[in-house]
Amino acid sequence: MKLVPILTATSLALSALPAMAQTEPLDDSALRADAQDVFEAIPEKMVAIKQTEENPEGVLLTPEQIELGKALFFDPRMSASGLISCQTCHNVGLGGVDGLPTSIGHGWQKGPRNAPTMLNAIFNAAQFWDGRAPDLAEQAKGPVQAGVEMSNTPDQVVNTINSMPEYVESFKAAFPGQDDPVTFDNFAAAIEQFEATLITPNSAFDRFLAGDDAAMSEQEKRGLQAFMETGCTACHYGVNLGGQDYHPFGLIAKPGAEVLPEGDTGRFEITQTVDDEYVFRAAPLRNVALTAPYFHSGVVWNLAEAVKIMSSAQIGTELTDQQAEDITAFLGTLTGEQPQIVHPILPVRTATTPLPAPM
């Protein structure tokens, strides 16, 4: 995976594209070569995760863990109320989000931030808007316990799973050789394995990257060029066009308080470091056309408007409407094949399954 941040003076200075870029056809090969330097296609299929230099094979995905993780992902009984599952806020039919400004959780409480998509989230360097979870397993442990989300406890999750023999068998099969496989860690690991399969290959952009000139329209290509030339790639690079590192929201000009609420200081809340005030993980842009509303505050419903806000806030460029529309058209090419998920048939509760506790 190539990860090439290219925040340079040159890229920041390119504040407007020459008018001819909008009329003359682009050189597809040159555009592709530039794009290949910065971006990478989503693979057709995931086989392993967590590859490192020390462990190049990483952790293999197994059908048993994936199936188990799918059941847990869709099971509302993992929440205290019995109503809310991972799928509630990360809907596989809605680009992996809930389409709400911020999520609704336990007791109809509103969450503090917009729910990010889990589609392709396996390619992010860290999870959550502030990157506080290093991987999807750690991430999965968060909402289950958050009082405003699923409001459950690890013990209650483990008790719930242990009360259903079908689940216990699935844990044994997914984690062979373990004496006591039903653990909160394995719960999270299985969900991570399932989520690692939720990738969206073969987008128009990836087909263009792979050599298909016809996969993108002229406008989409102009948008791609503008995206690279205006410096969006300083943060939005790699497989996910984002999700790799952290930047202050409002690097050049702070957006209004509606878009960037004062009370949410982002990564500062994790690190307590002044440099991290209003710092967020660069948003991954795969399938971004499906995941309105935008920003951690979830207040902007129009993608072109979001593009303009980011451009003025982060790189000090006031895009023309045409440029914003072109870049938006390009972002539309990041919509890939959505995962086809057969809804799991969940294990049957028993007399020892904890009762739902709505409030």
Add this chain to the structure above:
Amino acid sequence: MKLVPILTATSLALSALPAMAQTEPLDDSALRADAQDVFEAIPEKMVAIKQTEENPEGVLLTPEQIELGKALFFDPRMSASGLISCQTCHNVGLGGVDGLPTSIGHGWQKGPRNAPTMLNAIFNAAQFWDGRAPDLAEQAKGPVQAGVEMSNTPDQVVNTINSMPEYVESFKAAFPGQDDPVTFDNFAAAIEQFEATLITPNSAFDRFLAGDDAAMSEQEKRGLQAFMETGCTACHYGVNLGGQDYHPFGLIAKPGAEVLPEGDTGRFEITQTVDDEYVFRAAPLRNVALTAPYFHSGVVWNLAEAVKIMSSAQIGTELTDQQAEDITAFLGTLTGEQPQIVHPILPVRTATTPLPAPM
């Protein structure tokens, strides 16, 4: 479809089974013949609905309407909040229910009654606990508008659908030849078509009915015989073992106020007829082992306990523990093959899609 109510003095008088029935093997052929007189198997596949004498062909199911109905069924944007879909309370992974005493809806309000399963609901003579909807299309219009459920309006549903070109195209394909196919009636008709496919054939009981002696254990067969002999079949007959007609809950002895809350007078609320006080539609029993908690009040979590309550309330019989366990074992044979549903990829919202209104 044979529908043979057999509430007779004889069946009511058989208050206890001879002890030998629990030890001597049953005559499978005689038991099957008795069962075939009262029950009917679930078909492998649904082709049409609403067959009548005047219209024996009925309404054909079409792939276009089924697919559209599936999308609408799973789409939380059909609710005012954007959070709640049909699937929220009628979960295809949980036997078609939510597993809560009564459902949680808009604003975390509690619904008045336990959510019944939509699996095999196409075989019920009418829908809802009080049978106030003659069919699944009328039923589908209810929760969408109920303030404590999805809290939406027909106009808003139609506006939401019309705002998404993918939906409009799907309505055109599903209802060809109509000038303005995006209507609340067609919304409901498409959901009805999808729900008509949510059937669970090939249960152990249906395989026994079809001639497979080995499909049911001796205990399950004893339970089937007890179910018929004690008179459960007075209400629980036909394809769904219920769902055909109306009976007062507490025909012989009123259950306690927890099970039968005074404030919910059942069908009386529809008909305003004294005879209909505390009258409910006989509960369909297909997949009943998956659909705890039980009764319209949703307060009983144990199926054997529910069986005992019904027996004493409806037929004046105090079942022994063994009889209740046998009947419960038989009810477990009513669990059929659960539908394998690929989660739909939902249409993308546009600038004109109404915004979610959580409260």
